[in-house]
Amino acid sequence: MKYLLLVFSLFALMIIGCNKKESNPVNTTVDDRVSFEINYLQYDDNNYFIDEDYADTSQEFNMFNLYYGSSIPIVNQKYFVKNIEVYISVNQISQAYISIPAIAYMNLSSRSGSSMYSDSIRNYNLMMPGEVAIGRFRVLSEGVDYYFNKYTGTLTFLFPINDNDIIAAAYVVDDGSFSNDDDLHYGEFITELVNNSKTKGVLKLIKPQNLIPQYADAWKLKMKNIYQIPSFFGRVSDLDLDIFLKKPDGSETNIFHNLLLLTEFGFDKENEEGRPLPDGIFDRKAGITFNPETGEIIFPLLEPFGHNIPSELIDFKYQAIYDTLKTQLSLPGNSFVIRGKYKPL
Numbered sequence: 001m002k003y004l005l006l007v008f009s010l011f012a013l014m015i016i017g018c019n020k021k022e023s024n025p026v027n028t029t030v031d032d033r034v035s036f037e038i039n040y041l042q043y044d045d046n047n048y049f050i051d052e053d054y055a056d057t058s059q060e061f062n063m064f065n066l067y068y069g070s071s072i073p074i075v076n077q078k079y080f081v082k083n084i085e086v087y088i089s090v091n092q093i094s095q096a097y098i099s100i101p102a103i104a105y106m107n108l109s110s111r112s113g114s115s116m117y118s119d120s121i122r123n124y125n126l127m128m129p130g131e132v133a134i135g136r137f138r139v140l141s142e143g144v145d146y147y148f149n150k151y152t153g154t155l156t157f158l159f160p161i162n163d164n165d166i167i168a169a170a171y172v173v174d175d176g177s178f179s180n181d182d183d184l185h186y187g188e189f190i191t192e193l194v195n196n197s198k199t200k201g202v203l204k205l206i207k208p209q210n211l212i213p214q215y216a217d218a219w220k221l222k223m224k225n226i227y228q229i230p231s232f233f234g235r236v237s238d239l240d241l242d243i244f245l246k247k248p249d250g251s252e253t254n255i256f257h258n259l260l261l262l263t264e265f266g267f268d269k270e271n272e273e274g275r276p277l278p279d280g281i282f283d284r285k286a287g288i289t290f291n292p293e294t295g296e297i298i299f300p301l302l303e304p305f306g307h308n309i310p311s312e313l314i315d316f317k318y319q320a321i322y323d324t325l326k327t328q329l330s331l332p333g334n335s336f337v338i339r340g341k342y343k344p345l
Contacts, residue, residue, distance in 0.1 A: 030300040033238060033341035038227050040305055040336040041321060041329050044179025044296060046157040047223035050169055050208050051186070053079060054153030055220045056304060067152050069266055069300035070287055073278060078176030082151040085189050087137035087203060088145075089166035099138040100190060102201035105207070106131045106217050110184035113172070117188065117202040130208045136205065139190065147293065150274035153312070154223065155206070156294055158234075163210050168203035213323055219302045224322050227289075233344050236295040241267070241282050241340030248333040252324065257312055261336075264310040266300040284342070297338065305336060 022182045035044055049055040054063055066074040103124060111117060127134055140146055147156045152333040161167065169336045170187030187203040206221055213219050227306055229236055243261040254261050262268045271279040286292045289300075301308035316334045 017296055022086070022300070031341065033240075034231070034342050035341050036230050036339070038229070038338040039331070040318075040338065041326065041331065042227065043224045043321070043326070044226045044228040045222075045326075046161050046228075047226045047296075048155045048157075048167065049221045049223065050081070050084070050153045050155060050171060050204065050206055052217060052220050055302070059087075064152050064159055064302060065300055067127055068298055073151070073267065073288070075151045076176075079151075079153065080174040081148070081153060082172045082174050082183065083189075083305050084148055084149070084169055084171035085145055085187075086140045086142070086155065087168045087170075088140055089117070089133075089135045089164075089168075089209070090138045093136070094138075097138040098190065100193065100201045101199070102135070102137050102165065102168065102203045104133045104137075104187075104203040104205035106205040108186055108202070108204045110173070110249075113180065113183055113185050114197050115212050116192065116198065122198070122200055122202055123252075130218050131205070131209075133208055137168060137201075147291075156291070156296070157224075158294065161207065165207065166205070166209050167207035168205050170201075170203055189223075189305075193224060203344075212325065213237055214257075221340055223302070225304055226301075227297040227338060229297065229340075229342055231295040231297040231342065231344050234295050235293055235345035236290070236342040237292060237345055238343040239282070239284055239290055239292075239340060241297065243267070244337050244339060245313075246335050246337055254339070259310075259312055261313075264312065295342070 053061055059066065063076055063079060066076070087102070093099060103122065105121075124132070125134065125277050126132065142148060142326070145158055147158070148154070168187070168191045173184040173186070175182045175184050188198070188201045190201070193201050196244070205218070208215060208218050209220055211222060229239070242254050243265055244251045244254050245256055245261060259267065260280055262280070262282060267282050268278045268280060269276060270283050271277045272281070283289050288298065303319075303322045306317060306322045310318045316336070318335075320329060320333055
């Protein structure tokens with residue numbers, strides 16, 4: 001009898017085991033990332049060059065593309081920024097932050113570290129829209145208010161920059177030598193003002209109030225090739241994206257004349273092993289193709305849908321993106337869209 005009960009028990013366990021196995025779902029990977037879509041007119045408004053040298057795309061300069069468009073970033077030590085203080089305009093004095101009265105020039109000459117700007121520059125009192133700004137400025141904190149790339153001279157602000165905000169800076173450029181004596185100083189740091197008993201500072205203007213394309217020098221400094229992923233927390237991981245051409249009839253494609261748009265726009269240069277072989281997948285390179293801290297997509301060329309559009313796509317060039325206020329733009333018949341997925345952090 002015990003033997004029969006034992007056999008029956010084993011048989012019952014086998015049946016239960018089989019049923020459990022059959023009831024288990026297939027082990028599949030679930031993509032729990034968030035989908036997004038960005039219209040190519042909607043570049044981010046919070047990125048700026050500190051000076052036109054860094055925005056220059058001629059062979060002598062071209063620092064941005066050499067850094068972001070190369071397999072290994074290429075840098076020009078002559079324009080390396082050794083130190084920087086970034087300022088934003090304020091309307092009143094407050095004990096909550098450090099602020100100074102200052103005049104900011106778009107075209108500010110450099111000075112040596114042992115000298116200050118002349119009083120004629122410091123006490124100039126004529127406002128010139130887009131070129132000279134006078135007001136009170138507070139110091140911003142790097143890593144809290146902004147990120148700065150010392151090789152490309154680019155500022156990424158971590159809060160929205162408003163039309164009426166004025167952005168300025170003081171910074172030191174290496175000038176390519178190993179001696180501090182040859183450093184080029186632009187603007188004046190707060191410590192220098194205190195040590196030299198100056199009550200008004202001189203700064204390098206980056207963004208004037210109410211920036212418009214007619215302020216040609218200032219307009220060059222506003223970057224129009226970086227796109228913000230609509231993430232509530234800003235930070236992203238596991239990013240994948242693709243670029244599509246949308247046609248007037250509503251159809252869309254990520255391939256044109258047998259060319260993958262992702263590759264043509266510089267986002268697919270390597271395979272997963274890091275070899276220079278495009279594989280049809282977004283090159284997820286933190287700090288190069290995207291910024292995981294800010295959730296921004298970085299095109300390696302400054303006018304990807306304008307002057308720098310791939311030659312095969314020249315018929316879809318839309319230069320107005322870079323020459324017109326964003327609020328005045330309208331979608332053309334053929335347009336581009338950036339679409340992808342990410343995990344919020």
